[in-house]
Amino acid sequence: MCVKKLKEVTVWLKQCRRKDPKLNECIRDTFQNMFPWLAKGIPEIGTQQLEPMHIEKVAITKGQGGVTLQGAFNNLIVHGPSNTTALYTRMDLRRGKLDIGLFIPIIKVEAKYDLKGNILLLPLVGIGDAKLYLKNVTTHVQTRIHFPKIKDEEVMVASSMKVEFSLAIMRIHLSNLFNGNAVLGRTVNTFLNENSKEVVNELKENIGESLSGVFKKIMNDAFSHIPTKLWLIDD
Template sequence: MCSFYFVKFVTFFIVFGVVLGKISRRLPADGPLYTEKPPWLKACKRTDPNLSKCLNEMFVQMFPQLAKGIPQANISPFEPLYLDSVSVSKGSGPITLAGSFINLTVVGPSNATPTFTSMDIPNRKMHSGIFFPLLDIKARYNLKGNILVLPLVGHGTSDLKLIKVDTNVLSDLSFPKVEGREILQIDHMNVNFKVGGMRVNLRNLFNGNEVLGQTLNSFLNQNSNEIITDLSESIGQSLGDILKELMNEVFSKIPTDLWLLEDDEEPSSQIQEI
């Protein structure tokens, strides 16, 4: 019983916290709006019967550029993705735990593939899918608490690999105006996902007791799929928060008159970016 609660909660902390938990991230200052369509941005017509196909092609075309970042528009790169810290705490019941992960580096988002995209403009909804072959997260962690009657203390470095992450995302949209021009804003995301596998390594658990540390890491890896499935709803909510932040950082700089056009609109083109 003790091992089950311990493993389940630590896995919750790792997956929900490190990858998808309460985050602190340095965001760039507000950047200028694009005034003309950059060459990497595909434009779509709102009334196009093949709008879904066009939008998905647009996202596929955008990803390599966004992975590098766009300094001129203060759009930060998401490869690697840096997070200052994440924290999760549980203060009552048979399990009490407090801790944090700092200096997180996430490698792999740039290899993502948009699998489908559809947008219901009148009802302000977007349905999309993103497939990540691998997300590789490295960080420093510090945990302290009690699992039933057992103390838990650990601090050190951690590695987490999430393999074949397939997401299904439903977004609520709005179209506010900035400087008189309409932008797309994602107000809420609901994320469902499947993970093909997970590998975890927490170093220096139990104050450096290698036997207990290796036992726990092995147990986590052997039972990862079952535990992730059990926690999928909570993980999906937090994953939505991070994806929403990343997408809004981009689309706040790209007015819809450059990529989501009315029938009578044609996007301006430019040779050089802003």
């Protein structure tokens, strides 16, 4: 398989210098500049269109606490990530760390769900379609990075990632709860929306693990094909 490598600096790639005292601000601008281009896909490095984002699966496995659920959201189609704002970056080259803060004003998700368990003592059982609306999502991404050589070119690669997030509003609708029982389905959907922050807080760890895999792939699909000599310049 032919691995594409960027050959020269282009309009979507902002250059930074490793010893710049304002390196963090520069790296933030580098990410910010790339978001609109990633949304459309960048043929030069072989990245696919990011908007809408397709996520194969977000597994839910929680056996204790106020929310106990087993199952997953599958075949997620996500609109909104291309409007991401990079709030900050903190790069520590010596320790191999890169922290990123992201803000997304609106995320809309369509998916299939298969869930069974309890939400704050209320039973939830169903298989069907799910729609989610998330507003003012703030994400904090902690990344371990290293700089291997691939085909004699140094690149940046994320080896591990941890994602934490918060949001202002979540609205959700799950169809076909309790085998299509309209009364029970309406009750559970209303309860979920009235208690959305508590539900999200209970599931943050599960969701964060799934998001870390998605974000890590996006970062590596891009930066493993961009030699650091083009954007992270030695003085």
